Amino acid sequence: MQETKHRLHAQEIAHSLDLRKYDGIICVSGDGVMVEVVNGLLQREDWETAIKVPLGIIPAGTGNGMARSLLHAAGEPFSISNAVFAIIRGHKRALDVTSVVQGNTRFFSVLMLTWGLVADVDIESEKYRWMGSARLEFYLLLRMLNLRRYNGRILFVPAPGYEEVGDPVDQTTNGVSTGIQEDGATDSNGETCGYVGPSIKEADLRWRSLNGPFVSVWLGNVPFASEDAMAAPKAEFADGYLDAAIIKDCPRWDVVGLVFQTKDGTYVNSPCVEYFKVKAIRIEPGLRVGSSTKGGIIDSDGEVIARGDDGPHSRAGDEPGHLMAYGPPIQLTVDQGLATIFSPR
Numbered sequence: 001m002q003e004t005k006h007r008l009h010a011q012e013i014a015h016s017l018d019l020r021k022y023d024g025i026i027c028v029s030g031d032g033v034m035v036e037v038v039n040g041l042l043q044r045e046d047w048e049t050a051i052k053v054p055l056g057i058i059p060a061g062t063g064n065g066m067a068r069s070l071l072h073a074a075g076e077p078f079s080i081s082n083a084v085f086a087i088i089r090g091h092k093r094a095l096d097v098t099s100v101v102q103g104n105t106r107f108f109s110v111l112m113l114t115w116g117l118v119a120d121v122d123i124e125s126e127k128y129r130w131m132g133s134a135r136l137e138f139y140l141l142l143r144m145l146n147l148r149r150y151n152g153r154i155l156f157v158p159a160p161g162y163e164e165v166g167d168p169v170d171q172t173t174n175g176v177s178t179g180i181q182e183d184g185a186t187d188s189n190g191e192t193c194g195y196v197g198p199s200i201k202e203a204d205l206r207w208r209s210l211n212g213p214f215v216s217v218w219l220g221n222v223p224f225a226s227e228d229a230m231a232a233p234k235a236e237f238a239d240g241y242l243d244a245a246i247i248k249d250c251p252r253w254d255v256v257g258l259v260f261q262t263k264d265g266t267y268v269n270s271p272c273v274e275y276f277k278v279k280a281i282r283i284e285p286g287l288r289v290g291s292s293t294k295g296g297i298i299d300s301d302g303e304v305i306a307r308g309d310d311g312p313h314s315r316a317g318d319e320p321g322h323l324m325a326y327g328p329p330i331q332l333t334v335d336q337g338l339a340t341i342f343s344p345r
Helices: 007-014 031-042 065-073 079-089 118-129 133-145 253-261
Strands: 025-029 055-059 092-103 105-109 114-116 150-158 210-211 214-220 225-226 242-248 273-289 296-302 303-307 328-340
Touching: 007 025, 007 031, 007 092, 025 242, 031 055, 031 065, 031 105, 031 214, 055 065, 065 079, 065 225, 105 118, 114 150, 118 133, 118 214, 133 253, 150 214, 150 242, 214 273
Parallel strands: 025 055, 055 328
Antiparallel strands: 092 105, 092 328, 114 214, 114 296, 150 210, 150 273, 214 242, 242 273, 273 328, 296 303
């Protein structure tokens, strides 16, 4: 047993752990520690073996989306004891891993990435952490009084059945390219990764686009983003796709109604929401509507990866812990079933 002492400590532990001694790695935490463990395993030289070590999660955080998703899929009530028993039984399932890339910078996600309303509430409500999980509802109401919209564009490769979402992209005139380097990708510490993510052949992909402004962009790998928010009701653990839920320009009070419908996922049926699955997706974030300097927040699994408070194209690393710059494209691709997780069934 090791207690984490600082941010990325779990990543450091997973990177150096002698995995021959253990049958699995269990995180007693929120979702963030599991994400750190996945990144640590994939930065190892023996990443192909390391990432197959089963991971388990006992919910002890604010969101607990992964534990809620696992238990819900098995028809079991959400509780710490049920999560513990799931690990003891030893059943396992495959889990998709998403590569999040900007230039040479890369890290790995297993839960979600958000930009706009959800990211703003998640990160900016930290100053009310003393309120517990109620901080999210409280700050959401504050945000509704001054609803933000963000300019930008989203490019994506739709999954089968979603080919009509958005507008087609002429790849010859728009210069669509991954910007992914197959060698020399770096992790959050600036070191060479063991694993560089799935390769993409642009010629084989048909990209489509959605133009802003956007109220919220939510990309989910599993159904629940937190204990009581089913953000991606059709998401599966290892289908090789991300589920996108995008709210474009929408009346303020309609957004309030959508938020209340996230508890059971029915919000995706609203005409204000574009819900679809993607093989790959690229976010090109812009400024807040009505501002010449303010951008937004891009948040992955509860951690800020880019922040545009000082305007677009701010340098990565301007603030501690921000891996990427706000403005240049950020691309996500999915490696189907790369990781393994303990599951109730």
